[in-house]
Amino acid sequence: MGLDLSSSPTGKVFNWKGIDLNLLVAFQALNQTQSVSLAAERCHVSQSAMSHTLQRMRTQFDDPLFERVGIKMVATPRAIEIAPVVDQLLQTIHRDLLAKPKFEPAEYKGIWRIGLTDYAEQLFAAPLYDQIKHYSPNAQVSFINVNRSNYQVLTESEEIDVIVGSIANLDNQFLKIKLYSEQHLCLFDPKMVNLEHPMELEEFSRIEHALVSPDGRLETQVDKLLAKKGFARRVGVASRNFLTIRRLLIGRKLLCIVPKRFAQSEMDNHDLKALPAPIEVPDFDIDLVYRKAFRADEKNLWLRDLVSEVIK
Numbered sequence: 001m002g003l004d005l006s007s008s009p010t011g012k013v014f015n016w017k018g019i020d021l022n023l024l025v026a027f028q029a030l031n032q033t034q035s036v037s038l039a040a041e042r043c044h045v046s047q048s049a050m051s052h053t054l055q056r057m058r059t060q061f062d063d064p065l066f067e068r069v070g071i072k073m074v075a076t077p078r079a080i081e082i083a084p085v086v087d088q089l090l091q092t093i094h095r096d097l098l099a100k101p102k103f104e105p106a107e108y109k110g111i112w113r114i115g116l117t118d119y120a121e122q123l124f125a126a127p128l129y130d131q132i133k134h135y136s137p138n139a140q141v142s143f144i145n146v147n148r149s150n151y152q153v154l155t156e157s158e159e160i161d162v163i164v165g166s167i168a169n170l171d172n173q174f175l176k177i178k179l180y181s182e183q184h185l186c187l188f189d190p191k192m193v194n195l196e197h198p199m200e201l202e203e204f205s206r207i208e209h210a211l212v213s214p215d216g217r218l219e220t221q222v223d224k225l226l227a228k229k230g231f232a233r234r235v236g237v238a239s240r241n242f243l244t245i246r247r248l249l250i251g252r253k254l255l256c257i258v259p260k261r262f263a264q265s266e267m268d269n270h271d272l273k274a275l276p277a278p279i280e281v282p283d284f285d286i287d288l289v290y291r292k293a294f295r296a297d298e299k300n301l302w303l304r305d306l307v308s309e310v311i312k
Contacts, residue, residue, distance in 0.1 A: 021093075023060060024086050026053045030065075031083050034072045103298040105136040112139055112303060113158055115146040117165030118214070120286065122242045123261055124164060124311055131310050132303075147214050147240075155291065161303055163289040164311065175295060176287040177304065179311045184281040185263040185274035188255045195255075201231055201278045208236040210248050210256040216240065222257065225279050246270065257281055286311070 029039035030050075040050035057065055063078040075083065112132055116125060125143050132141055144158050151163055152171055170176055186204070188195065195203060205226065211218060218235045226232055236254065239245055245256055246266055258266075263274040288307055294300040 019060075020056070023053065023057050024090055026050065027057055027065070027079075027086050028083075028090060030054065030073055031075055031079060031086075034066075034074065036073060100298065103302055105139075105302055107138070108136050108299075109138045110140075111142050112136070113142045113144060113160045114303075114307070115144045115151060115154060115158075115160040115163035115165075115289075117147060117163075117167075118145060118240060118242055119212075119259060119262065120165040121145060123265065127310050128307060131306055135306065149215070151289070161290070161294075161300055162307055164286065164307060165289075166284045166286055167289050170289065173292055174289050175292050176289045177308060179286045179288055179308060181283045181285050183260040183283050184257050184277060185260050186255055186277050187249060187258045187263045187266060187272055187274045189249050189251060190271075190273040192251060192253045193255060195273075195275060197275050199275050199278045201226075201229065204255070204278050205231040205233045207233075207255045208253060209233050210245050210254045211235045211238040212240070212242060212245050212256065212258060213238040214240055222277075222279065222281060229279070246272075259284075 026039065026043055029042045030036070033039045033042065036050050036054065037047050040047045043050065045053075054066065061078065061082070064076050065079040066073040066075055068074075114128065121143060129141050129143075132139065142158075144154060144160055146154050146160070146163055146165065148167055148169075151160075151167055152173075154160060155163070155174075164179070166182075167174075167176070186195075186199065188207075193207060195207075211220070213220075216238065218238050223233065237248060239248070242258070242262060245258070248254060249256060249266075249272060250270060257277060258274075260274075263272075266272045267274055288304060288311075290300060290304060
């Protein structure tokens with residue numbers, strides 16, 4: 001049963017105004033040193049300040065508490081009576097309230113909740129799982145799909161520890177660490193689409209495009225850049241999911257602008273080909289996002305370091 005510090009033994013709300021817990025620290029120092037000067041030194045205050053504190057204690061407890069006998073300050077019966085209670089209270093405050101337990105990932109048996117955008121999940125879920133389980137084998141891992149519009153709500157409802165992805169216009173309750181800048185390539189099936197390097201704008205515009213669209217739109221900044229140069233492309237299909245885009249590209253006359261790391265992975269695993277776009281496609285940052293309130297949290301800091309190491 002926990003202590004109810006808000007109520008008195010009679011059930012009435014206790015008035016804490018004027019109560020100074022520093023008096024308990026000074027009481028313990030006086031009781032253990034039996035000296036005003038030594039107690040002042042231990043509490044890092046002047047001897048006159050400690051004498052003043054002793055007077056306040058006497059008023060608070062309505063008892064002399066410590067009487068000078070020779071060179072020693074000897075505890076009164078009242079001081080002897082309350083000394084064990086004071087020691088226990090200070091120990092409890094230090095142990096349960098002030099001391100932060102050291103986080104040990106190998107002993108952690110909870111759940112690591114990591115928010116990933118669709119792109120980040122395709123690339124990083126597997127290596128993140130492997131590293132987390134290596135250092136935190138008793139834990140579970142939950143990957144939660146997030147995007148720019150829902151990351152705030154999901155962070156609260158799903159108790160997400162960190163987020164990995166490209167999150168624009170970050171809310172001020174969050175902080176971010178830049179992991180790397182992502183470039184782009186044009187990905188296609190060379191069995192279906194015949195393109196050589198360097199790709200011409202006319203070829204780029206003529207081939208039907210697939211589009212990775214987190215918000216469902218069928219037009220991006222690329223279309224505006226093309227229009228300035230007198231070209232237009234046709235977007236035949238769009239999806240929010242990178243896995244769907246990959247499946248669409250295989251065996252079809254489609255071209256898709258995708259992040260470079262994703263393109264390299266697909267070339268290695270699915271015989272797709274990638275070339276630089278004939279038009280400038282803005283880079284974007286992949287960030288590690290976390291709640292500002294968790295900045296100094298040891299558990300969250302350990303996870304941030306691990307995620308940064310894996311992705312960088």
